[in-house]
Amino acid sequence: MKQLFFLFALFFTFFQIQSQENLPTDYLSKEFHRGRREAFRNLMPANSVAVIFSYPDRVFSKDINYNYHQNPDLYYLSGYKEPDAVLFIFKETQGPEKYNEILFVRERNASKETWTGRRLGTEGAKSKLGFTTVYNGKDFKNFAIDFKKFDKIIYDKIPTDIGNDKSGFDLYGLLESFKTKAAIIQQNGASIDLFTHITNSLREIKTPEEMELMRKTVKLSCIAHNEVMKAVGPDMSENEADGIHAYIHRHYGAEGEGYPPIVGAGANGCILHYGENNATKIDNQLLLMDVGSEYHGYSADVTRTIPANGKFTEEQKAIYQLVYESQEEVFKICKPGTPIQDLNERSREVIAAGLIKLGIISDPKDSRIYYPHGCSHFLGLDVHDKGNYMGNLKENMVLTVEPGIYIPANSKCDKKWWNIGVRIEDDIAITKDSYENLSAESPRKWQDVEKLATQKSTFNEMKFPKI
Numbered sequence: 001m002k003q004l005f006f007l008f009a010l011f012f013t014f015f016q017i018q019s020q021e022n023l024p025t026d027y028l029s030k031e032f033h034r035g036r037r038e039a040f041r042n043l044m045p046a047n048s049v050a051v052i053f054s055y056p057d058r059v060f061s062k063d064i065n066y067n068y069h070q071n072p073d074l075y076y077l078s079g080y081k082e083p084d085a086v087l088f089i090f091k092e093t094q095g096p097e098k099y100n101e102i103l104f105v106r107e108r109n110a111s112k113e114t115w116t117g118r119r120l121g122t123e124g125a126k127s128k129l130g131f132t133t134v135y136n137g138k139d140f141k142n143f144a145i146d147f148k149k150f151d152k153i154i155y156d157k158i159p160t161d162i163g164n165d166k167s168g169f170d171l172y173g174l175l176e177s178f179k180t181k182a183a184i185i186q187q188n189g190a191s192i193d194l195f196t197h198i199t200n201s202l203r204e205i206k207t208p209e210e211m212e213l214m215r216k217t218v219k220l221s222c223i224a225h226n227e228v229m230k231a232v233g234p235d236m237s238e239n240e241a242d243g244i245h246a247y248i249h250r251h252y253g254a255e256g257e258g259y260p261p262i263v264g265a266g267a268n269g270c271i272l273h274y275g276e277n278n279a280t281k282i283d284n285q286l287l288l289m290d291v292g293s294e295y296h297g298y299s300a301d302v303t304r305t306i307p308a309n310g311k312f313t314e315e316q317k318a319i320y321q322l323v324y325e326s327q328e329e330v331f332k333i334c335k336p337g338t339p340i341q342d343l344n345e346r347s348r349e350v351i352a353a354g355l356i357k358l359g360i361i362s363d364p365k366d367s368r369i370y371y372p373h374g375c376s377h378f379l380g381l382d383v384h385d386k387g388n389y390m391g392n393l394k395e396n397m398v399l400t401v402e403p404g405i406y407i408p409a410n411s412k413c414d415k416k417w418w419n420i421g422v423r424i425e426d427d428i429a430i431t432k433d434s435y436e437n438l439s440a441e442s443p444r445k446w447q448d449v450e451k452l453a454t455q456k457s458t459f460n461e462m463k464f465p466k467i
């Protein structure tokens, strides 16, 4: 009998280890999130409390929601990925229980979990996320917390367009309780500015753990871009090219994409945030693909522009080369100490001079017509990540370098340039005295793009039934 029990115990232990092993092991650790809360607390003024809410659930169709995406600030500070939650960080230790943070989470509920998925609950938040003071959301309304005693309540913009399930403890209920308790009649700009300042200064510098995830998300996005470069042809649809990216991201363990993919051929490539991706044939046009995976919360942001038939025309090549040169010039100043705004200015100078040389514009100011966006943004948990855009580059920042030129039909230039849209976007990490291009694995030189396009992809071999 004892032996049998032992065998059972062995079986269950084995089973448990097996199922644990099937989970990804490279998520941020609870020590990382705890460390970020500590860093946040260090930047808080004396006698203050910070309040960070989850993002709302959003309706996709009637009673179906979009896949939930957590507020990156809350994820950064807690690791909690479910809706209807709020985190409090106190500058000083509170109460006889001596806590300096409280997390309110969704209550476990067997029947709801059968329908909408597993919940961590209070126990899970303690064991998996390392919190010691955790309550269910329904306990917040009557939780004894006297906001009047704090000199500052630090919080982000409170969303107003959210659903109310009338339970009193969904996000709507939590926000109402907070507003009542903290006597917030009107959102306080100074409190929001302070919250933004603290989260900007933390999140603009990546820790080694974050840098590892950044490398991974960018690397697998490059693999996807390279595969599409090989697979694409004039008969492919934009959406199918988009689908190859998506498949490869998931193949390498990414949850999905960090933003809606932009896959636009010809005229569609001239629409900056084109998202329909619905042209059924790419044809012999340039295909602009701005696609990046989201891997364990961290977004890549890579753009490549390729000729669908494998060869750039002379005009396409001239525009492409100008965007490439602009990017190269910006790379030269990517090092600690350079004002971030200089990246925008440098890229614009090069593009303006080049467009004048090609006879497309005559006044440098008109470069804005064909290059209407900035060159760089921070990258991380948000694709347009938090950080101080008026500051200087610092070691361990991760940013994009993404000049582009877009010449829609009917532009006031020779029509040989019409419907050429080119963006080249790379993700760089600032090092001690220079930068590292994290997306160097995907070719940028036009010669290298054409060379890769001659190769065949596994996706070209796939056969499906005709319908």
Ligand SMILES: [Mn+2]
Pocket: 301, 377, 400, 402, 425
């Ligand atoms: Mn970008």
